[in-house]
Amino acid sequence: MNGVMCRSVEHVFKTSAGPLKVLKGVDFDAEAGRLTMLVGPSGCGKTTLISIIAGLLRGASGTVRVFDEDVAALPAGRLVAFRRRNVGFVFQQYNLLAGLTAAENAAVPLVGAGAPWPAALDRARALLDRIEMTPHADKLPRQLSGGQQQRVAIARALAHEPRLLLCDEPTAALDGKSGRAVMALLRSLAVRPGRAAIVVTHDPRVYAFADRVAHMEDGKLVKVEAGQACAASDQT
Numbered sequence: 001m002n003g004v005m006c007r008s009v010e011h012v013f014k015t016s017a018g019p020l021k022v023l024k025g026v027d028f029d030a031e032a033g034r035l036t037m038l039v040g041p042s043g044c045g046k047t048t049l050i051s052i053i054a055g056l057l058r059g060a061s062g063t064v065r066v067f068d069e070d071v072a073a074l075p076a077g078r079l080v081a082f083r084r085r086n087v088g089f090v091f092q093q094y095n096l097l098a099g100l101t102a103a104e105n106a107a108v109p110l111v112g113a114g115a116p117w118p119a120a121l122d123r124a125r126a127l128l129d130r131i132e133m134t135p136h137a138d139k140l141p142r143q144l145s146g147g148q149q150q151r152v153a154i155a156r157a158l159a160h161e162p163r164l165l166l167c168d169e170p171t172a173a174l175d176g177k178s179g180r181a182v183m184a185l186l187r188s189l190a191v192r193p194g195r196a197a198i199v200v201t202h203d204p205r206v207y208a209f210a211d212r213v214a215h216m217e218d219g220k221l222v223k224v225e226a227g228q229a230c231a232a233s234d235q236t
């Protein structure tokens, strides 16, 4: 089954200085069962592209299909339902809810998907434990370091086992060991048949976890390479 397919995607932001064309005809694929990394210089359009794929940013032209669904064509209500069911998103700025603890934040999407609170909290705590966050599970976001908040955001995105996981710089605030733990968790939950994962990163330490590395420059996809994880799994 197809994961994500983007063809000739263009996006223009309206700014006070006039229209700013940020995506200039992007062709991009993220196959199911693979982890695709999206890399490129600051400002080249990575966050814009994954926001369009998630249906969080609308108004782009071209084709964007997620598991064969034309996300741009979905009416707003159905898009919200599609996203809740299928998409996990780790934001560059974390976007945690300030009044909820780490475990509660991570449990929110599960509750949104219909799970009862106690079961959702249990699942959230189990995920947090896998990334060494158990001592911080009952703290509020403002009591957490940047790297700890980042790990809560990752647990939240993975909690309901979305078919598509989109992560914007998930290891930027993490040390090497925490970064590898996060990527291992991400691969174990998101890289399975019928699921796809896209990770935007500037962090060469995590390239080893990629099946594919897609390079963007100035609003275009310029190159796709096989990643190291792909080479490793192809040998088994």
Ligand SMILES: Nc1ncnc2c1ncn2[C@@H]1O[C@H](COP(=O)(O)OP(=O)(O)OP(=O)(O)O)[C@@H](O)[C@H]1O
Residues within 6 Å of the ligand: 013, 014, 015, 020, 022, 040, 041, 042, 043, 044, 045, 046, 047, 048, 049, 092
């Ligand atoms: N809401 C917006 N309104 C106007 N311009 C925007 C908006 N969001 C992003 N841009 C511009 O679009 C371009 C691409 O931004 P984007 O956030 O996609 O880059 P990026 O590749 O994710 O960069 P980084 O690696 O720094 O996160 C930048 O020039 C940015 O200034």
Ligand SMILES: [Mg+2]
Residues within 6 Å of the ligand: 046, 047, 048, 092, 168
């Ligand atoms: Mg960005």
